[in-house]
Amino acid sequence: xxxxxKPAAPxxxxxxxxxxxxxxxxxxxxxxxxxxxxxxxxxxxxxLLLLALIGPGILVxxxxxxxxxxxxxxxxxxxxxxxxxIPLMVLMIPVAYLVQSMTVRLAAVTRRGHAEMIWxxxxxFWGAFSLIDLLVANSLTLVTEFIGITFGMSIFGVKxxxxxxxxxxxxxxxxxxxxxxxxxxxxxxxxxxxxxFIPLVxxxxxxxxxxASTFLTWHINNGITPIFIYVLLANLGxxxxxxxxxxxxxxxxxxxxxxxxxxxxxxxxxIGACIMSVVAISIMVLAGTLxxxxxxxADIYNIGYILSTxxxxxxxxxxxxxxxxxxxxxxxxxxxxTASTSWxxxxxxxxxxxxxxxxxQGRKFYAPGFISMLIAAGIVLIPNLPLGFLNITVQVVASxxxxxxxxxLLLLAxxxxxxxxxxxxxxxNVAVIAIMLVLVTMSGIYGLSVVFPNMF
Numbered sequence: 001x002x003x004x005x006k007p008a009a010p011x012x013x014x015x016x017x018x019x020x021x022x023x024x025x026x027x028x029x030x031x032x033x034x035x036x037x038x039x040x041x042x043x044x045x046x047x048l049l050l051l052a053l054i055g056p057g058i059l060v061x062x063x064x065x066x067x068x069x070x071x072x073x074x075x076x077x078x079x080x081x082x083x084x085x086i087p088l089m090v091l092m093i094p095v096a097y098l099v100q101s102m103t104v105r106l107a108a109v110t111r112r113g114h115a116e117m118i119w120x121x122x123x124x125f126w127g128a129f130s131l132i133d134l135l136v137a138n139s140l141t142l143v144t145e146f147i148g149i150t151f152g153m154s155i156f157g158v159k160x161x162x163x164x165x166x167x168x169x170x171x172x173x174x175x176x177x178x179x180x181x182x183x184x185x186x187x188x189x190x191x192x193x194x195x196x197f198i199p200l201v202x203x204x205x206x207x208x209x210x211x212a213s214t215f216l217t218w219h220i221n222n223g224i225t226p227i228f229i230y231v232l233l234a235n236l237g238x239x240x241x242x243x244x245x246x247x248x249x250x251x252x253x254x255x256x257x258x259x260x261x262x263x264x265x266x267x268x269x270x271i272g273a274c275i276m277s278v279v280a281i282s283i284m285v286l287a288g289t290l291x292x293x294x295x296x297x298a299d300i301y302n303i304g305y306i307l308s309t310x311x312x313x314x315x316x317x318x319x320x321x322x323x324x325x326x327x328x329x330x331x332x333x334x335x336x337x338t339a340s341t342s343w344x345x346x347x348x349x350x351x352x353x354x355x356x357x358x359x360x361q362g363r364k365f366y367a368p369g370f371i372s373m374l375i376a377a378g379i380v381l382i383p384n385l386p387l388g389f390l391n392i393t394v395q396v397v398a399s400x401x402x403x404x405x406x407x408x409l410l411l412l413a414x415x416x417x418x419x420x421x422x423x424x425x426x427x428x429n430v431a432v433i434a435i436m437l438v439l440v441t442m443s444g445i446y447g448l449s450v451v452f453p454n455m456f
Contacts, residue, residue, distance in 0.1 A: 022357065023357050026180065034049065037052060053264040056248050056257075057267075057268030057269030058268055059184070059191055059248075059272070060244050060272060061100070062272060062279075063247075063337075064244060065194055065275075065276050067144055067330035068238060068394055068395055069395070070325065071326075073235075073238075074284075074287045074303060076287075077285065077286065079231060080221045081292035082206070082211055082214060082288040083218075083219045085231075086284055089239075092235075092239045094273075098428065098431055099435070100248055102409055103248045103409070104249075104265035105262055108265065110419075113246065113253050113353065114249040114344070114408075115130065115134070115345075118130045119347070121411075121412065121415065129404075133401050134242050134246055136401075137242045137243060139375060140397055141337055141398065142334060142377075143376045143394065146376055146377050147380055149166075149167040149330035150167075151303060155320060155323035160381055164381060167331060167377065168377055171335050174190075176366065179355060179356045180356045184251075187335055190328060193324070194275075194279060195275065196325040197279045200282060201282040201283075204289040204314065206289040233446055236439060237396055238395045241399075241402065243337055250347070250353070251343075290309060290310050307323075337372075338370065340369075341369040342368050342369035399439055402439050
């Protein structure tokens with residue numbers, strides 16, 4: 001019939017997807033898989049949905065138990081034994097969860113990474129400030145990852161230069177050959193082996209009643225001294241660090257997290273925080289039982305001395321397992337830190353910024369992370385570096401940088417123009433401000449202890 005309207009052309013999903021840039025197309029495909037699972041009934045689809053939604057939270061927390069963190073936990077147990085630092089690690093579960101869950105909300109609501117949001121809301125000066133803060137902290141932390149990788153492999157007779165090359169090659173394969181979904185799954189598999197530290201504690205046959213009593217007394221062996229403040233700052237710095245904010249928010253964005261996924265993202269983060277704490281406590285109890293009181297203060301900074309003491313008491317098997325865990329911790333954290341650096345720089349300069357990008361198309365995105373990794377690997381190979389002291393110092397630097405990073409996070413999470421109904425609750429603001437005050441106070445006290453060493 002003349003004048004009749006033509007029927008609408010059927011919606012061609014494949015054609016629409018093909019029209020998108022590759023990074024957005026792959027992200028959309030990942031989201032479609034999640035949506036299909038949400039509409040399917042039964043236990044198996046729900047289990048698959050759970051697996052599909054986990055990732056960034058567990059990764060950021062397990063990567064937080066990096067090689068530097070593992071060494072710091074071992075040093076803490078060796079220096080202070082079974083005491084204050086064990087209940088501290090339990091207290092850090094809600095602290096780390098609170099801070100990181102804010103990045104989940106920011107990512108889901110804004111669909112923007114942390115660096116991008118700072119540049120957009122507060123301008124290039126503060127954007128550059130936060131970016132430089134992150135790049136310095138990330139580069140220093142990457143040094144500790146290669147310390148862990150080289151030392152762990154040395155237990156098996158691998159020379160440092162070879163160990164560094166293996167570490168670089170491993171991270172390169174994960175980053176450059178896998179797109180986001182497979183990158184996340186591969187990283188989670190690597191992260192799983194971080195839990196090798198948990199059964200190691202049973203080799204030490206610790207006094208569990210003594211461990212339990214620490215939660216009642218919070219006893220500080222040797223009292224409050226400059227070294228206690230230094231180690232306390234190191235433990236705070238290895239539990240909440242600037243790179244974690246940038247990494248998880250960007251990772252959630254690359255994953256395609258939306259407001260409906262915030263609850264799942266928080267659960268993912270809480271599970272990761274619990275794993276982080278259990279691993280840290282296991283290492284502290286192992287070292288606190290077997291190494292505390294066994295040597296001079298100069299020795300117990302040295303991870304080599306710590307492991308040799310453990311081997312002299314319980315044999316080489318736990319030492320070899322510890323070394324494998326140390327290698328794994330260095331690798332998973334090198335992956336996370338390299339990605340964190342690339343995401344942040346890409347967001348700041350408005351470059352393509354997704355692990356879904358093929359190498360040639362995303363070369364500007366991948367370059368900053370790899371440059372920082374190569375510099376860190378080179379530093380580790382410098383002869384006669386005091387690696388044990390350098391490791392704990394890096395964690396202290398991270399804790400000093402953290403208040404500034406938390407301030408930007410707090411401002412963004414309370415920006416109604418950005419977050420709408422998802423702004424922070426009052427108690428969350430109070431808690432984050434309290435964390436910032438603790439970090440600033442501890443940094444100030446440590447500074448005074450350096451200037452006035454006899455004040456304690």
